[in-house]
Structures are given as C-alpha cells and as structure tokens.
Amino acid sequence: MKKVLIIGSGIAGLTCAIECAQRNMEVILVSPFSSERSQSVLAAGGINAVLDNCDPGDSIDCHIDDTLKGGCDIAGKSAVTGLCESAPDIIRWLTKIGTVFTNDADGNISRRAFGGQSYKRTCYCGSSTGKQIVTALVMEARRLEGIGRIKRRLWMDFHSALIRDGRCFGALFFNESDYDIEVITADSVVFATGGQNALFGKTTGSILCDGYAEGRLLMQGVKLKNLEFIQYHPTTMETSQKKMLVSEAVRGEGGRLYYEENGKRVYFMEDRYGERGNLMPRDIVSGCMAETGRDIFLDISFLGKERILDRIPEVYELCKKYRGIDISKESIPVAPSVHFFMGGIAVNNSHESNIGNLYAIGECASIYHGANRLGGNSLLAAIYGAKMAAASIERSESKAFSADFGSELEMARMELQTLKSSKSPFPVVYIRYMLAETMKETLGIVRDEASLKKGLEEVSYYLSVADKIRYDSSEFAYFGYSLSGILTLAKAVLTSALFRRESRGSHIRSDYPDTEEGFRAATIVSYDEGRIGTELDTEGAYEN
Template structure:
C-alpha cells in the first residue's frame, strides 16, 4: 500500500509539496479551509528571484545567496540559503515549462527586474501578477495527480489538531466546515504549509483568512516558534477596506521614486540618503524611513509618472488597475500616497535545513516556517522559498517515512474554543500597536498585560511574538527597538526560540548554523 502524506495548506508551498510527493507515488491528502485559488500566494505581485543572468550581469547563485544572507542580518542558515539559491534557476525554468507566462525580452529570454537589496536584475516576473500565474500553473499540475487518484483534495476543511504519540506525529484531525463533521487522517508524514500570521493583525496586506490558527495550535501543543519578532513591513501600501493593499516593489524596480515635500518641492529622500541603491534599499530600511516621515506628519509619495507608457502596459498593468480601483489614483498620471503595512513573517515554526520540526515526521514550509529569511526577507525570495521549501520538505518526508507503517491513532485532544470576535479585535489592536515598524519595551509590556487574560491558542501565540520582541534588546533587520537602537552581535546573533510547556512561555536562543565546507 502507498505511503500517505497529509499537507495542511494549498498555496505554493503546499502545491509544490503535493506535486513532489505524488510524483514519488505517495497518496497525498491536500487539506485547506479555502480552495487554492484563494490562497495568500495568489496575491504576490512582484516576482521570483533566480540568478538566471539572461542580461549579461555576471550574476550567480552565490551572489544571490550572499545578498540573501546580508539582508538576513546574520540570522539565516547559510547552508539552507545557498542550497535554495543554487536550485533557483532550474526551478524557474521548470515553472516556465509548466506554462508560467514570464515576461520575455526581445530575444525570448526570461525578463528580469531589479528588486530591493539586490544590485543585479534577478527577479523573474509575469507583469505584476506573478503569484497568480505561478499558482495557476501549479494548480494545473496538481490536477493531473488528482485525476490519477494520487492527490485527494479536502477543501473547506479546517485543521483542528495534530494526531501524535508524544513528540511523534501520526496524522492530523480536521473539521469539514460545510457539515461540521470531523475526521482523523493517519499518515506517515504531515507537512504544514498554512501560511503567515496575517489574521492576528489588521495593518496587513495579507489575507485575513491566514488566521494563524494552525501555528497557534501547534505552538500550544509544544512546537517551538522561531524569530517571531521579525515581521516585515512592506514600505509602500495604501489603506483598503480596513486593512492595507500592496503597492508592489515592482513599481520601484521599474523606476518609481519616493519623495516628500520639502520647501515646496519634492525631496527624493531615499536617493539622497542611500545613493547606491536609493529607492531599492532593503525593505526594513525603506519602511523605517517612510515611517519616520509619516510620524512627523508628512505625506510620502510614490511617483511613477516619469515611466514610459510601455512599462505600464507590459510590466505593471495589474498594479495600475488595482491602484485605480482600490485607491482611486491613476499612477500613470499622478503620484500615490503610501505608508508601511505588514507584509510577511520571517519567523514561524522552527525547522532545520531539511524542513524538519523537532517532532518526528512533522515538517513545515512556506511562510509558516522560519527558514531562509532571518531578520529580513529580500523581495522575490518568498515565492522561491515557498516552492523550493515545499519540495524540500516533501523530499525529506519521503525519505524518512518510506519504510514507516501507517501509524495507529488514538482519540485526539481537541483544542480550546476559538477566540470570539471581540477578543480577536482586542488582540489585533494590541499587536498592531506593539509590533509596529519601531517598537519599545514599555509598549510591548503593556500589550502583554492587555492580552494576558484572552482565552485560546491565538492570544498564546500573540504573547510569544511579544515576548520574542521584548527579549531581543537590540535593533536588527525588521525588529527595531527605539530603546535599544543598536545591533548587538555578542548577545543576539542567535535564533530566538519561544516554547510553551503547558503552563508558561519560555525564550531561548540558538546559534545560527555555520556554513559547511
């Protein structure tokens, strides 16, 4: 009988893992609360990084890796990062073969654009809708295995809890949201690909359907969360329907400029303060600069009016349409006011280089896991990390579970009741305030006191994020403390681990792996 794998989440990481496992003959249960077409991955706009070097820039996977590690401020595993960047070019070519309509140059090569924190053009893109195009191709690829009966879709199914025997995963317990019935799925391996923690916040560009409930339940069970304090704010977002809408970094990659009014004229502050990369500094730096201006009561403008019409038509048409529809601004003719908004969670479930959690036969990939980005993510690396990470997790699971018999499962311990809407609103309010672009110990402590009495697993996870930020008494990457404004490598060149033992949350710090060879 074929080995069985349960995958929680049907975005890019989940689909990539499903394809990998099905290709090896495993029976895959692909479980999600919403269909793939509504996954967070669809919302990604700018592109996917790979050192294709189609434009003669003398780029290489090693340089891509070096840029990634530099942006990570010392907290990314160099072995994992360099393996990912080494695989990136072939992965992008595979995606093109699957039918992803990447923009092409006049001679038919995959076109590349600049993205923040990188001196080379290495971001392959499909207009400003890259995530949607990648998802379409991978959904189609998985449907082949669905037709063969290798992949079994379980849409509209919420994750309830893990089936486990101590620290050994034996499957997953789910609930059908249409009829309320629960079911237990025993499996030789479980991969968590449930996305980020956007539902814990309101100041976010992400889907609030990514509630964070899966990570919260695993944290409640005793799985550690790593680097929870590192939350990336995208520098350029606009208000939309009570949250934030992304104005893609592709806008600046194609020549968009940031300015504030100074003495009645535009002052291009990023170009003056950072002449080497200007508007394409890493996201943590750019977000802080914009935040400081906003705090001073100034309006920050993103100006694309100097771009050629052909760029809007061939490369930014989706962004033009979104800004017109949701912001009421035609960015071809006038600048748009922007401010930072939460966009990505570098931290998440702790995994090693092979995407193993500390529990046997349990793996995690994509934004729910802590791998590849350290203290700050390069734009274009999230799509790469999700697809590569999903594949890596599946390969590890296949190798470690291939001789394992299907485990027996007992009655699962059901999680506590969900946080009521009023409690969730309270949690979001305090996390938005305390885990902003710039933090302080006093505000973090106040938020911890305010949410301490909230019931359920989500506030528990919120406490872990706050305690992780409180414990890191330095400024590094996306974590910036006004009361500790300097980087402290002697104390904090380490990965933060938050662990719940059933009574309280404790913090510890683990050294970052050294580069092999």
C-alpha cells in the same frame, strides 16, 4: 505506500503535493478553500533566480550574499546556498509545467530590479506572478489527482495535531461541510498554512492566514522561531478592506519615494543612500519612512502611460480602481504595513520540526529569511522548501502505528459543544479586533520595552477570557476554537520581541538601537503549561 497529509494548498502546499505524488506517495491535500483563494495568488512582483541571461557580474554567489546580508546575518548559510543554487532549475520547472513568464524581445525571461539585490534577477509574469504560478501548479496537481495520486479535501480547517511520544501521526480537522471533527492519519504531516496576518487585522495579505496552526502547534510542543521579525512593506495604500500592496516592481521600474517640505520634494532615500536608495531592503526603507514622521508619496508618472501599462498594468488598475489615482499623472500616497512574517515553525534544512514526522514549508516555516526577507525570495523559498520536504519524507522511515485517537476526537467534539453553549459576554470577533489593535499599537516598525510589556499585558487579558467567549452561530465554529491558539501565538511574538534586546533587520528597538554580536542567532520559542520560553539558537540547531 507512504501516506502524506499536507495542510494548506498555496504555492508551498501544492508544490509539495506534486513532488510527493511524483515520488509515489499517497497525498492528501487539505485546506478550507481552493488554491485559487490562497494568499499565493496575490504575489505580484516576481521570483528570484540568476539565469543564464543574467546581468554581467551577477552570479549565484551574489544572490546568496544579498540574501544573507538582507537577513542581517541570522539566516542559515547552507539553507540559503541551496535555495539560491536551485533557483534556476525551479524557474525551468515552473516554465515546463506551464507558468507563462514575461519574455524580452530575444525570447528570454525578463527580469526586474527588486529591493536589496545587487542585480536585476526577479523573474515575473506581468504583475500577477503568484496567480500564474498557482494556475500552473493547480493544473499539474489536477493531472496527478486524475490518476489517483493526490486527493484534495476542501472545507477542512486544521484543529490540532495528533502527537504521541514526540511523533506526529496526523491531525484533527473541523469539517465545515458537516460541522463535525474529523481525524486524518498519515505517515508524515506537512504544514503549509501561510503567514500570521490575522494578528494584525488589516495587512497586505489574506485574513484567511491567521497563524492559528502555528499557535496551536506551539501549545502542542512544536518550537517556533524568529517571531519578532515582521516585515512592514514600505509601499501600501489604505483601502476599506485591506492595505493594498503597491508592488516593489514600481520602484524596480524607477519609482521614487519623497515627502514635501516648503513646497519642494525631498527624495529622502536617495539623499541618504544614493542612486539605489529607493530599492534598499524593505526593513531599511520602512525604518527611514517611519523616521521622517511625514506623509510619503511614490512617483512613477515620469515613465509615461504606455510604459506603465506595459510593465506594471495591475498596479495602474489597482490605484485607479481603489483610490481613483491615475499613476501616469499623480503620485501615490504610501505607508508601510505588515506584509510578511520571517518567523514561524522552526525547521532544519530538510524542513523537519522538533517533532518527528512533522514538517513545515512556505511562509509558516522559518529558515531562509533571517531578520528581513528580500522581495522575490518568498515564492522561491515556498517552492524550494516544498521540494526539500518531499525529498526528506521519501527518505524517512515509515513506522507502523496502531494508536487509537478516539480520546483526542472526543475531547475536540466536547470543546465545540462547550463553545456553543457558552454564555460569556465576549464575542469572538470583538477579541480578534482588540488583538489587532494591540498588536498594531505595541509591535509597530519601532518598538520598546514599555510598549511590548503593555502588549503582553493586554494579550494575557484576552487569553484569560478566551475560554469564556460567546459563540455566535453566525460565526463559524473555527472562529471560536481558533482564538486561544491565535492569542498564544500573539503572546509568543511579543515575548520574542521583548527578549531580543537589540535592533536587527525588521526588529527596531528604540531602547536598544544597536545590533549586538551576542544576539547574532535565531530566537527559539517553546511553550510549557502556559509559559512561553525563549532562548537563542547559538548552537545553530535549526540552521547551519
């Protein structure tokens, strides 16, 4: 029986575990926290699919076109085609395993308008779509766990991959329950570790998604892709803990963006793009907001309290709870913040990386979204990619191995010991805080060569002191050993942004404002003894 190790238990990891188990594989699903604490539960607005009851004129081809156009011509066409074609089946599957979608009066799944889409095709569960999907997936995974097909392991942080001769045989983990390093070997290893939020400190997402796995894998020879494309969501609200997302569903229900000038409201998106201005793709809306240099507000009050409570109850509650704003009476002060990472581990259509037996799915993989993701396509991609990876693993050849990973285990244990006895004056949390400040300042919505070089200089300095950090026993060890991987990833992100001398999608360069034909390809990043290499994937090795 094939043994599959899946790291990360959000929507992507859970789906892959279920699919592999149903294909008679032995599955180990590993994460530090339960699925109920994954970022996936935060997903609010919905998941895209062209269903039988679609708007007149809508079609799967149109979903494909919108996705490719939203991605600014650098998402893989066949990958996106597969994604959109599978969407209706994915919604049927989700319903079958118990996801409760909001229905219309005729009993059909309701759909709402989302940014960058020509028709209403975002299926939703109130404004807690992610929570509903995770709940259904957890129930299904538990059923398979009950019959011995899935084994879930909690309190396990990824440490490093076990790679020999270009193939992956498993991974090392820091086990938080006994503070030791543990080896798990497998025929195939799937990474489903989510986005890179910790690079930027406060974002709309979970700080538990820190990008460490991507950084460490890069250092171990795995290629990354399109790291410069970082989505700033246009409508977020400042709170003490995080940037609170004001779901795109608000604009889907008719919400209008404006700023005030001489006591009058200027609806700048509608002025520039007409009726659908507020629902332009996120890169365009955020870019326009930055260009105004003003305080921006979002108004949905005209919908009336009854409809607001019916259509977007969670948004009403969030604004009331965290900012004391009654959105049925007042506008919401909003600003763009880091929300999603189009870049990640470079994978082909079967979700294989450049290392044998090593797969990546969900937000940590880069394939479907090009230079900008459309709202509602991420949950879809997480589920579709997981199914593609499971099918590919089933087809793959299972080669017996007899390697002994004792030396890797010993080295990782020694690394932990060194951290504990280090006497340097640099506490980990301080460097992580400094990193976030650097990234926010130098890699904002609009960047240029000078700011990116400054960012690189600062991150290189943090890296030079990373192995001299002071280990504080009140911080758990993961914080200590993950630092160099996170910093290496940050360096790779800045290097990619410097390399792409054009503006495309979410990557806006004030010094290169035009989109250049010569850059119509993905950026591939590699690592060689501390040096980050960048090249364009002009041959389409990772997308076709």
